[in-house]
Amino acid sequence: MAENYDVIIIGTGAGGGTLAHTLAPSGKRILLLERGPFLTRETDNWDPGPVFVDGKYISKDTWYDADGKPFQPQAHYFVGGATKMYGAALYRLRPADFGEIRFSDGISPAWPLDYGDLEPYYTRAEWLYQVHGDHGEDPTEGPASRQYPWPAVSHEPRIQELADDLAAAGYHPFHAPCGVLLNEDHRAASECIRCAWVDGYPCLVHAKSDAEVIAVRPLLGLPNVTLVVGAEVTQLRTDQSGRSVTDVVVTRAGQRESYSADIVVLAAGTANTAKILLRSASDRHSAGLANGSDQVGRNYMFHNSRAVVALAKQPNETVFQKTLGLNDFYLANRSRPPLGNIQMLGKSNPEAMKGEEPELTKLAPHWGLEEVARHSLDIWLTTEDLPKPDNRVTVDSDGKIHLAYRFTNAGETAALYDELKTILNKTGLAAHHVLSKNFYMDMRIPIAAVAHQAGTVRFGSDPLTSVADVNCRAHELDNLYFADASIFPSIGAVNPALTVLANAIRVGDHIAERLR
Ligand SMILES: Cc1cc2nc3c(=O)[nH]c(=O)nc-3n(C[C@H](O)[C@H](O)[C@H](O)COP(=O)(O)OP(=O)(O)OC[C@H]3O[C@@H](n4cnc5c(N)ncnc54)[C@H](O)[C@@H]3O)c2cc1C
Numbered sequence: 001m002a003e004n005y006d007v008i009i010i011g012t013g014a015g016g017g018t019l020a021h022t023l024a025p026s027g028k029r030i031l032l033l034e035r036g037p038f039l040t041r042e043t044d045n046w047d048p049g050p051v052f053v054d055g056k057y058i059s060k061d062t063w064y065d066a067d068g069k070p071f072q073p074q075a076h077y078f079v080g081g082a083t084k085m086y087g088a089a090l091y092r093l094r095p096a097d098f099g100e101i102r103f104s105d106g107i108s109p110a111w112p113l114d115y116g117d118l119e120p121y122y123t124r125a126e127w128l129y130q131v132h133g134d135h136g137e138d139p140t141e142g143p144a145s146r147q148y149p150w151p152a153v154s155h156e157p158r159i160q161e162l163a164d165d166l167a168a169a170g171y172h173p174f175h176a177p178c179g180v181l182l183n184e185d186h187r188a189a190s191e192c193i194r195c196a197w198v199d200g201y202p203c204l205v206h207a208k209s210d211a212e213v214i215a216v217r218p219l220l221g222l223p224n225v226t227l228v229v230g231a232e233v234t235q236l237r238t239d240q241s242g243r244s245v246t247d248v249v250v251t252r253a254g255q256r257e258s259y260s261a262d263i264v265v266l267a268a269g270t271a272n273t274a275k276i277l278l279r280s281a282s283d284r285h286s287a288g289l290a291n292g293s294d295q296v297g298r299n300y301m302f303h304n305s306r307a308v309v310a311l312a313k314q315p316n317e318t319v320f321q322k323t324l325g326l327n328d329f330y331l332a333n334r335s336r337p338p339l340g341n342i343q344m345l346g347k348s349n350p351e352a353m354k355g356e357e358p359e360l361t362k363l364a365p366h367w368g369l370e371e372v373a374r375h376s377l378d379i380w381l382t383t384e385d386l387p388k389p390d391n392r393v394t395v396d397s398d399g400k401i402h403l404a405y406r407f408t409n410a411g412e413t414a415a416l417y418d419e420l421k422t423i424l425n426k427t428g429l430a431a432h433h434v435l436s437k438n439f440y441m442d443m444r445i446p447i448a449a450v451a452h453q454a455g456t457v458r459f460g461s462d463p464l465t466s467v468a469d470v471n472c473r474a475h476e477l478d479n480l481y482f483a484d485a486s487i488f489p490s491i492g493a494v495n496p497a498l499t500v501l502a503n504a505i506r507v508g509d510h511i512a513e514r515l516r
Contacts, residue, residue, distance in 0.1 A: 005031040005226075006515060008248050008261035010233045010276070013081020014500040015484035016267030017211030020219060021128070022508025028515050030225045031259060032216070033250060035232035035268075036077030039084050039212070045204040046197040048351035057085060057202060063271070064396075065447055066404035073271070073403075073450045078202075079229060080212030081269060082451060083497060087199035087322060088179035088208050089343060090131045090501075091494035092122050095142040096331060096338075101490075103337050105408040106386050108490040112460045112470045115142045121502035126177070129209040129501060133177035140327040153178050156318040159344065162377070163324055165427035176325040176343055177498075179209030199322060199346030228252070234399070235280045236264065238477070242284025245480050263511060267484040267504070270300065270453040274393040274486065275401055277457070277467075290457075290474035295467050297394055299387030299455040300405060301491040304340075304413040306381040308420065309348055312429050315374050321347045329419050330493060339416040340383035340493035342423075348373040377429070381420060383413040384493040387455050405447050452496055457486035472507045483507045 006028035009016045020032055039057065044050040051057065059075040078084045095115035101108040123146045126133075134152040135144040152175030155163055166173040180198065198208055206213045219225040230252055237247040245264045250257045266273045274297040280289035288296050321344045329339035350369035386408040394402045407413075459482070460466030463475035472487050474480040483504045485496055492499075 003259075005029045005259065005261040007031070007263045007265060007511065008033060008259055009265045009267060009483070010248065011035075011081060011267040011269060011272070011484060012079045012211065012216050012227070013267065013269060013484065014083050014211050014497050015482075015504045016265065017080060017083075017215035018125070018128070018501045018504040019265060019267060019483040019508045019511075020225065021215035022505050023512055024219050024222055024225050026512045026515060027224050028512075031261065032225065032227040033231040033233055033248065033259065034079050034227065034229050036079065036081075037229050039078040039080065039202050041202075041204055041206075043204070045202045048349050051201055053351060061401070063401040063403050066402070068402075071448045073401075073448050075269070075271070075450055078212070079216055079227070080210045083210035084202045084212060085200055086208075086210065086451070086497060087346065087495070088210070088497075089322060089325075089495045090126065090129060090133075090177045090179045090209075090498040091325075091341075092141060092144075092502075093118075093492040093494060093499055094140050094327075094330060097490065097492035101332070101338060101384075103384065103386060103409050104411045106388075108384060108386055111489050112466075118499070118502055118506065119143070119145060121506045122498065124505050125498055125501035128505075129179045129214055129498075130181055131177050131179050131209070131498075132175075132182065134175050137174035138325065138327055139172050140330045148177065150182065152176075153180065153182065153320070153323050155323045156320065158314075158316045158318045158377075159321060159324050162427065166326065166423065169423070169426040171326060171328050171423065173324055173326050176323055178322060181207045181209060181213075198320065201346075231257070233268065233276055236266075236276060236289055236480070237280070238282060238284060238289070240284075242282070242476070243478050245289075245477060263479045263481065263515070265481045265483050265507070265511070266457075266486075267482065269484055270456050270486045271393050271401055271403065271450065273482065273484055274456040275395050275399070278393075278395040279399055285476070290467055290476045290480060292476055293464055293467060295458060295465065297456050298389045298392045299458055299489075300391045300393055300403065300453065301385050301387055301455045301488065302405070302450060303452045303491060303493070304383040304385050304407060304409055305449070305452070306413065306417060307345055308379045308381065308417075309372070310377045310379060310424055310429055311372065311375050312377060313375065316347075316377055317374075318347060321345065321378060326423075329416055336415065337412055338384065338493065339412050339419065340381060342416070342420060343380050343382075345378035345380045348376045348378050379420065381413070381416050382493045382495075383409055383416055384491055385409055387458065387490055391455075393456055403447060452491070454485040454488040454491045454496055457482050458489040459487040460489060471510045472503070481507055481511065
C-alpha cells in the first residue's frame with residue numbers, strides 16, 4: 001500500500017517550494033511532487049543563443065489560443081519553477097492594490113485580506129530570499145515592519161546618471177528590490193553576480209535567489225522531506241463524499257503512480273493548477289474539482305507589459321541594469337487611473353534580440369545589432385490587467401490547455417508609454433538618440449509570454465465567486481489548499497513573485513497550525 005504523507009505539495013516553484021520550506025521545520029512528513037527535473041548547471045545557462053534563440057529551458061508544451069491556434073508557452077518546468085528564469089525583481093504590492101481600483105475597462109477587485117495582513121509575510125519573504133533594497137525610498141510603497149536584509153544593489157554609472165536625471169526632472173526613482181546573493185555567505189558566487197545573466201537566464205553559480213536555491217535545496221537532506229522529480233500530477237481523486245482528496249495521481253517515466261496525504265497543496269502555477277482541477281472532474285465535482293462556483297480557470301491575468309529599448313548616442317556599458325524603478329504613475333490621481341510601474345530590464349545583447357525578434361532582426365548584420373545593444377537602455381513597463389471571466393484556461397478531452405485572453409486597460413498601457421516618452425525627452429535621452437527622432441524598439445508581449453500568469457483559482461470570502469477561502473483552502477474540500485499565483489484576485493502592476501512567496505509562507509503557517 002502507498003505511503004501516506006502529512007502533506008503533499010504539487011510544484012516546487014515560488015509557491016510550492018516556499019511553502020515546503022515553511023512547513024519543513026514542523027517535522028511533518030512532506031512529499032514534493034515536481035514534473036520537471038533539476039535544471040542542469042552548464043555553460044549554456046549564460047549563453048543567449050541556447051537560452052533565447054533555441055529556447056532550451058522553455059517547456060515543450062503546446063497550448064492553444066481562443067481560435068484553436070497552437071503556441072508554445074514560455075513556461076519553465078524545473079525544481080524552482082519559473083523562478084529559475086525570473087529576474088528576481090521582488091516587489092511588494094502597494095496597499096491600494098488590496099482594495100478595489102477603478103480602471104477604464106472595469107474594476108480591479110479587492111483581496112480578501114489587506115496589506116497589513118500580508119506585511120509580516122512580505123518581511124519574512126524578503127529575509128528568506130535575501131532581497132536587496134531600501135524601504136522608504138519609493139513614496140508609493142506601504143509601511144515595512146523591517147528594513148530589507150541587505151542594502152540596495154548600487155547603480156552602475158550610466159544608471160546612476162539616469163536616476164540623477166530623473167530626480168532632477170522631478171520624478172522619484174528608487175533602487176529596485178532585487179533577490180541576488182551578493183552577501184558574505186555567498187562570497188564565491190558574488191564574484192560573478194554582477195553579471196547580465198539574471199533576467200531570463202538560470203544562474204550557473206546559484207547566486208540568484210530562486211526557489212530551488214533558497215527553499216528546496218536546503219530541505220534535501222531532511223528525513224521528513226521527500227522530493228520526487230519527473231512526477232507530473234494529472235488528477236486528484238476524492239472520497240465518496242467529495243470533501244477530501246484521497247489520491248494524487250501522477251505520471252512518472254510513463255508509469256501511473258498514486259500518492260496520498262492528509263493535506264494536499266496545489267502549486268503547479270496558474271494554468272497548470274487550473275488544468276489539474278479541471279481534469280479531476282467526477283460525479284461529485286462534475287465541472288472540475290472545487291469548481292461549484294464555475295470560477296476555476298477564469299480570471300486569468302498576466303499583466304499588460306511592454307519592453308522598450310531606448311537608443312542613446314552615448315554608450316551604455318552597464319552590466320547589471322535592473323537596479324532602478326519608478327512608480328510615479330502607479331497610483332491614480334484626480335485626472336487619471338493608475339498607469340503602472342516602470343523598471344529597468346536585463347541588458348540587450350545581439351543574440352537575445354535575434355531570439356526575441358527573429359523577423360525584425362533577420363536581415364540585420366551582427367555588428368549592427370551589437371551597436372544597438374551597446375547603446376540601449378532597456379525598460380519594462382507594466383500596467384495592471386483585469387480579471388475577466390472570459391480570460392480563461394480550459395482543458396480539452398486530450399488534456400491540452402486552451403487559453404482565451406483579451407487585453408484590458410489598453411488606454412492605461414498607452415498612457416504609461418506616453419509618460420515614458422516624456423521622461424526620455426525630459427532626461428535628455430531624445431537628444432542623444434541614434435536616429436534624429438525618438439526610436440524605440442517596442443515589443444508588445446504576446447499571449448505565449450506566460451511569465452506573470454496569475455488568477456484562475458482566486459481566493460475570497462464568497463464561495464459563489466471564488467474557489468478558495470481566505471486561508472487558500474478550497475471552499476468545497478476540507479484538505480485541498482493552493483499556494484501559487486493562481487489565487488490572485490487581482491494582479492497589481494508590480495512583479496508578482498514576492499506576493500506569491502509571502503502568501504505561501506502565510507498558508508504554510510496556517511497548515512502547520514492546523515497539523516499541530
Ligand atoms: C523569464 C521570467 C522572468 C520573471 N521575472 C520576474 C521578476 O523579476 N520578478 C517577479 O516577481 N516575477 C518574475 N517572474 C514571474 C515569477 O517567476 C512567477 O510569478 C512565479 O514563479 C509564480 O510562482 P508559482 O508558484 O505560481 O509558479 P512556478 O514558480 O512556475 O511553479 C510552478 C511549479 O509547478 C510545476 N508543475 C507544473 N505542472 C505540474 C504538474 N502537473 N505536476 C507537478 N508539478 C507541476 C512546475 O514545473 C513548477 O516547478 C518571471 C518569470 C519568468 C518566466
